[in-house]
Amino acid sequence: MSKNELPKAYDFKNTEKRLYDWWVERGYFKPSNDPGQPGFDPSIKPFVISIPPANVTGELHLGHAMYVSMEDLMIRYQRMKGVPTLWVPGTDHAGIATQLQVEKDLMRTEEVTREELGREKFVERVWTWKKKYHAIISSQIRRLGASCDWDRERFTLDEGLSVAVREAFVRFYEKGLIYRGPRLINWSPGLKTAVSDLEVEYSEEPGKLYYFKYMLADGSGEFIPVATTRPETILGDTAVAVHPEDTRYLKYVGKQVKVPILGREIPVIADDYVDREFGTGALKITPGHDPNDYQIGQRHKLQVISVLDAIAHITPAGGPYEGMDRFDCRKKIWEDMKKAGLVIKEQAYTLNVPRSQRGGEVIEPMVSTQWFVRMSELAEDALKAVQDGRIRIIPERFTKVYYNWLENIQDWCISRQLWWGHRIPVWYCDDCNEMTVARQDPTACTKCGSRNIHQDPDVLDTWFSSGLWPFSTLGWPDETPDYQYFYPTSVLETGYDILFFWVARMIVDGLELTGKVPFHTVYLHGIIRDEFGDKMSKSKDNVIDPLPLMDELGTDALRFTLLVGSTPGNDINVDVKRVAANRNFANKIWNAGRFVINAINNAPDKPEKAALWSLADSWIWARYKQLLGEVNHLFETWQFGEAGRQIYEFFWSELADWYIEIAKQQLAEGGDRAFYTAQTLSRLLDGCLRLLHPFTPFVTEELWGHLKTAAVAHSDHLTPKGGWPEALIIAPWPEPLPFETWEEGKIAHFTLIMEVVKTIRNLRAEKKVQPGKPITAILVAGLNTSVLLDQAVIIQNLAHLDPKTFQVVEKMTEKPENAVSMVTSGIEIYLPLGDIVDSDSERVRLTRELQTIDSQIKRLETLLGGDFAKKAPPQVVEKERQKLVEYRATSEQLRNQIKS
């Protein structure tokens, strides 16, 4: 037996890696129905998730832990339900982020820039970098217990996925959904690339509104007052606009005004975009550097002047300011205008500054030739797919957010001036200037046949390839067996923060390119925050690193915390203390398991007679059945957190705290009692481990293995229905069992026993009786006498009563001397504690109790006397009537106790 001795505490360090490797080795992560394997049955519906691809260079953070835990939970649950499951893992090349990191590293180590190294060499370096960090991040994902099919792992720059990207680009282009042209875009001067609207964040910052004079060109000395937040853009002004009905300025419309410093003459135009109330009511128009102005410029066919170059320095168009940094220029030009007498005033003003999502530098709206995806039509399809229910978003409230975004969608700028990513598959002819857009690299211009062609230097936005993820990972555009069987996928699970970036784009792309929704359900989880609800950030130094956390407390503890501490779509505050509490839970499971295994080993290996279940046996089984019903319902309605909480509660507060305590006695009785107790323990542990496995896969698998080993070695009678599976990870999920009529009665009786025990314990504690000291008790049980007599030993043991003097009676004529008393559930309890009992204080205590009971009686009498009795459903009324009856009896009993 000693060889089977389990350590006193669950040792996750010695468990997690071993089990993970074993699972992989046994092939459990692979779909049980696989088009690549013999016996494949295409008619069985699989459950498929594409993992949100982690950035190759990223360090593991709690966000990863969150989605891995959540998706692994869903996958494991489905797998246990016997559904063929596929979870496709993978990583993302993360264009900007990765390129930046490598650039930084090159600068630090070799002091070279990417330009100095050259494109080809640089990209090579990035691949080397990728290789290294991919190994790290993917092993960290494994560490979380992710049961994905690693043989199907993908990387966004894989050959196959690159083919998909190119196919998508060409198809979009051919359908006219992708176009190239000069547009006002968001330019990141630091990164020297365009970025999409989504990659710009606006932050409110204190700034100034600069008021100045736009002098009329006619030399009259008259001027139009104008205000701006960015004086440097004056250099690019090509008009001054006023409202068409603004009597103040109407007379100037059609005249020319002079651009300060530069002296260029520009027209005064009328446009009702101008808000007469705001600022001076006159607006300077800079089509080259402001989105609104750009549109006005289009309407009025104004000239577009770019005054900023790629690094946000002033262009030659800025005259004397050429070469200056944008912010220096802002100061300088204002000073110069002051000197020139053009300044009116400055006013403190809160700006809405566009900043790069990455790095935070100020983004400049600039005109630039870029590639765009025409979104409006695509968006409509994506909208419909959710509207008509082909895709369901959970929680539902996010559908509104989704609609809102798609209804106001702008074209998507997809070209990036980077080196790391999917090169745009477009070649320009140096001879005829035509474009060749091709699936295969061309060697000549398709229009004129010239060999003087060069490929577009830019790459595609990383999200362009991510948008194809659910099908590109399965082989699309080829109709591979995987694609045919596993696509569309089932659930897309991710944080709500990338609903637009990723989810919406996958839906758009999926519909357009595959003609199908890429998944039927979108499950969105919240953002991870620190214990006080603040966003984690390095600058706040409140980042919780999951790796040391797992080192210290185990993966299961972290997973359980994330899964059970969260509600769909709501942010979760992660507190290390909570993780520690869940580590304790893992340990609790472990130790309950040790107890059960020990019980099995020491119990008879077969029964003599048919089962004669104890009240406790029946109670715990009935409760387990209730649990099964609730947990299954909660799983089906995506309420995983609540399901976990309920299992936790059941396991700890009922199974461990009560049933196991009673089982100790039952096992000690030996014989059939011991056998059936061991059997019950075995069944319950087996069932609970199955229920818990999706949450805490490691401790449950490990313990279950020990359970199985012990049970198999000990007795055939412990084998569950259907036999012992070879591993918990593939053990059948516990489905709800049909209700049986005996359940309610057993639960009621056992609840009575618990009440009595708790009340005695309470009295003991209150009277400061030594916890282990056996004392006398007299229970006056009335109609429940037989139940209590039946369970006397249990009460006696759990409440530490002296078996020689403890008695249960139906009624009592004379109250015991010097006894502490109480009434619970209609049972009168007397603890004759002798001298320590002070009758006065007892009377006070009981009177207080009586008061609360009487107030309840009053409450119920009022309730039942009113409309409630007439209008509420009969069962609800009956329940309250019953309570009233009980309270009245209790009241009566308490009065007696006080009286005598």
Place this chain on the structure above:
RNA sequence: GGGCGCGUAGCUCAGCUGGUUAGAGCGCACGGUUCACAUCCGUGAGGUUCGGAGGUUCGAGUCCUCUCGCGCCAGCCA
């Protein structure tokens, strides 16, 4: 101006389709060396009853309206 979320015990949060003296973890207090577990066990205190005000209802933390506070998303008014 818009959309959404949150505001429940000292702290961090649960609470499904409304059902009737509100739950958990942590913290706190008191007490525990029983052969599963001190990563534990027992007992308890703690919420003016769930931000505030109305309303619907026999009944609301749970639905509706308004309101206050916090947060998020979206928004290109100089």
